[in-house]
Amino acid sequence: MIRRKLTRETVIRTIVDFTKQLEYVHALYEGGAKAFNRIDEWSDIDLYIVVDDEKVNETFDAVEIALKSLAPIKHKYSVLKLPWPSVSQAFYRLEQTSEYLLIDLAVIKISSPEKFLEPHIHGKVVFYINKSDEIKVPIINEEELAENLKQELARLRDRFAVFNINVQKEINRGNYLEALILYNSITLGSVVDALRIKYNPFHHDFKTRYARYELPERITRELQRLYFVKDITDLMKKYQEGTRWFYEIVKKPF
Secondary structure, eight states, rough: OOOOOHHHHHHHHHHHHTTTTTTEEEEEEOOTTTTOOOOTTOOOHHHHHHEEEGGGGHHHHHHHHHHEEEEEEEEEOOOOOOOSSEEEEEEEEEETTTTOOOEEEEEETOOOOOOOOHHHOOOOOOOEEGGGSSOOOOOOOHHHHHHHHHHHHHHHHHHHHHTTTTHHHHHTTTTTHHHHHHHIIIIIIHHHHHHHHHHOOOGGTTTTTTHHHHHOOHHHHHHHHOOOOSHHHHHHHHHEEEHHHHHHHHHSOO
């Protein structure tokens, strides 16, 4: 007997139905591709559950019971440390689902100041549970953001001036692997950061994530060309091109 693969809708509905009866659950919403209206056959499921501070572990246990009611959990990966101390995260892959249908679950303490709801940053999340509308979508302070980005751009210029030469240094030494890694992280990493500040200030720290959707097409084509290095000669040439491009981007105020 061939079992039909579980759909994302079935997985989400099962988690929602199981958790909405739990008193300590305040809200459950989906972000990621759903929030940006970009769902396709390769999309995972990005879920956020806001709970009483002392109920984080119980929430993971409850979700796992819900998932196991559908199919065995094939893989689980718990993130040990996140930048947000009041947020815990685990990833699940079930049997009987597409290998791409990863469940990315963040459990957030109700006291957490960060709930990943700012629409300019996280898109328009879809609420499945929001008891008494306790969880509100915040408003971004755009003046504060502009000042922070001004400081970030200054830091980016200083970082590039100090460390970008290390690519050439390792090329000179014949340490080509180190040079390639530095080219990607320092040269092109700085180019991408500057471009995101210029074109997508709300996603200034997203690196290459969503770049194809959010940067001009000519920019993404040029980034792809520079990222795909075929040999040492090509690396040396593109390192010079990437260096010039960075200074072109930042020479004028945004």
